[in-house]
Amino acid sequence: MSKENKFLIPALAVWIILLAISLNFQPSQRTAWLVLRQGNFKFKPDSRVQISRCGDLSYTKGIKELQEYREEIFTTDKYGFRNLGDLENPRAVVLGDSYAAGLGLNDPETLTYQMTQILGEPVYNYGGQMYGAPAEFLSDPRFQAHPPKIAIWAPVGRYTAPISLEKLSPRSGFVRQWRNCADLIKEIRDKLSRDNYLTVLFKKIVAFVLFKIGAPLSTNTEMIKVDGKNRLTLTLQAQLLCSSPGERGLVPLARNIVELDQKLKARNIHFIFAPLLEPGTVYADFYSPASKAYLQNPPFMALLFAELKKQGVDYLDLRDDFIKNRSPYLYLNDDSHWNPRGAKVAAQVLSDYIRPRLQ
């Protein structure tokens, strides 16, 4: 056998075997969130999806031992937001991302539904996919015609980043075709990057070994033990709790928030900035020492609040209330989002805060 073949035959054989194992792509976990995704921000209007799913972290990391399946009912109104019934002209609106929209929760467990129950008047859920909430809200003709009394921007801490307040203009002609083409490429790439039998096999083997020896599960996931039970969370680093102000864009973000406040004031809407908390802020002491090394820098949110205070923007820090109520656990055990109790604590604090301002 030639020296090249000595290498090529086994190497190509391994490659082909791996390729064969990987074929037959496994569909990614069906979630209401994915089923109802439409465009960049909203969901499909007037829809109801009922799905059994496990947490995003245990699913993507392939850790069967920690997967907890639960039923999720996700209902959208005629505008493509997660509200039960068509709430016309609400006096309070909560803008946000997956936490506000209630990923992983049932309809009656969402933040706004619980606020509605506490306040006795409708609170509109304007939570959508990732960024975009303030820009969408500012240009939404419904709220231009009938402005609410209060608008709360409640993004999850990790995604609180500089934003554009200008809504993207609708695509037309060649630009639309081009964008559609780019979207198609992205979709194909995402589909090919989904889990397949090969990646699942690798994940199972590696996760099993790491889980058994108690080693960190991945560069962005960590298992913490709270109330005697294992819970999967993102690492403190991945939650961006103490990243440097420059990296997170403190100055442009504060500028955006002040601008948003001014724009809403001009419409007689009282604005409150209330970022939602991830487990890192509430259960920091349960993380590994390596992870806790990040906490030596001042929390980013504290710096942002100080900046907003100087600028006279109304903000609400949920930290103390979450820490006070941190047992039982406030987050889903195998997911990066909060559980109904977490949403309930936030709903209570927010409701108490806005009640006098609604009168």
Added chain:
Amino acid sequence: MLFYDYPFIFIFLPVALLVYYLLPRGLRNGWLFLSSCIFYSTFSLNFLLVLISAAVLTQGLGLILHRSRGQVPRKIWLSLALSLNLGALVWFKYYEMFAGNLRHWSVFSGLPFFKFALPLGISYYTFKNISYLIDLYRGQTRPAQSLIDYAAYLTLFPQLIAGPIMRFQEIAGQMRKRPETLGRFADGFKLFLIGMSKKILLADSAAYFANPLFELAVPGFWRAWASVFLYSAQIYFDFSGYSDMAIGLGMMFGFEFPQNFNSPYQAASFSEFWRRWHMTLSRWLRDYLYIPLGGNRKGKARTYLNLMLTMLLGGLWHGASWNFMVWGGWHGALLAIERYLGIQPPEKGIGRKLRIVFNFILISIGWVFFRCKSFTQSLLWLKSMFLLEGLGPFFSLKVGAVLAVLLPIIFGFRNSWELRSNYRYYWIIFIIGCFLLSLAVAYTKGAAPFVYARF
């Protein structure tokens, strides 16, 4: 879609190779161009337009330049072509840095704010375009035979993201005819697997331990040095791993790309380091910047100035930040001082070993500016490294263990370029085993993007 991603290794690459070898030779460059466009469009379709425009404009203006007679028109065409290429680079990469600094003066306070995403690989393909144009002007190369040939050269996907920076004159012959032999394919495949293992198993492990250390508010003496040594290892394994993968991929398509790393930390002088580190960039800077500035032909003072300028611009090439400028300046100063003192490192023996360690420490100090997020953080790191912030806690046992594995590999092992032609059974089994482990790690824990892909 990076080289270690599932869609690249198991879908894109097999299809690209299969179609390539099924096509007649005359169509292979066209296929390479098309597959490179597909590869690039998975990052950004918009920036594909920038890339293709750069190829068309450079080839078009290069042809006009080549056909022009007389110094003045040739200079005009060259200036125009260079301005367009550099203009795009400056616009995308440096505008905000310059505008941000100028806005401090009231005259420039109204400069508009533009924050662009950086087209992937623009620093690399702009340098390739510039070398092509200058070589045409100097008569050191002939124009590409067709636009497809030039576009295939510029967009060649194995070296599109982060080099190596090949000059057209080095590859012109290969664009027309290249020996697509089984031996070259096997060597390339092996180099690709070695590179991937270096990136996933070594570089990412170093990063895993270095990153938390670089987040510390006050690292103290021990942890500052540990973080810097870990980063030295990370950036070397990351970039040389990427280069191995790129060169290996090129070989699988029949190309012979120039070597980009030659055990740089085993260099015993700074000039030797730069002959071994990112060799294609060093050569580019030497041939298109240092020598045109006068090199060492205009007296000692001018030589030092030229070294300094070359390294400062080399630093700036990495990114629009003062940190990169300082990093370049640090290396410029080291090179100038070494030249001033006339230091010649010993060929072998303990003297050479001590010089290697000394070199490594000074080079690692330079990496502080490369890694830290701001100038303030860099100064804090230097203060800690020189005991101005106290000893602080000792680094963890795990960090010590990782350093104990990585540093001997850096200093004691042969590099992948030397090992690519090793066909012993144990070595083949070892490489395939590392490849499997890399895949398992990459698809489970996730891999960090290549450090140099952001430049």
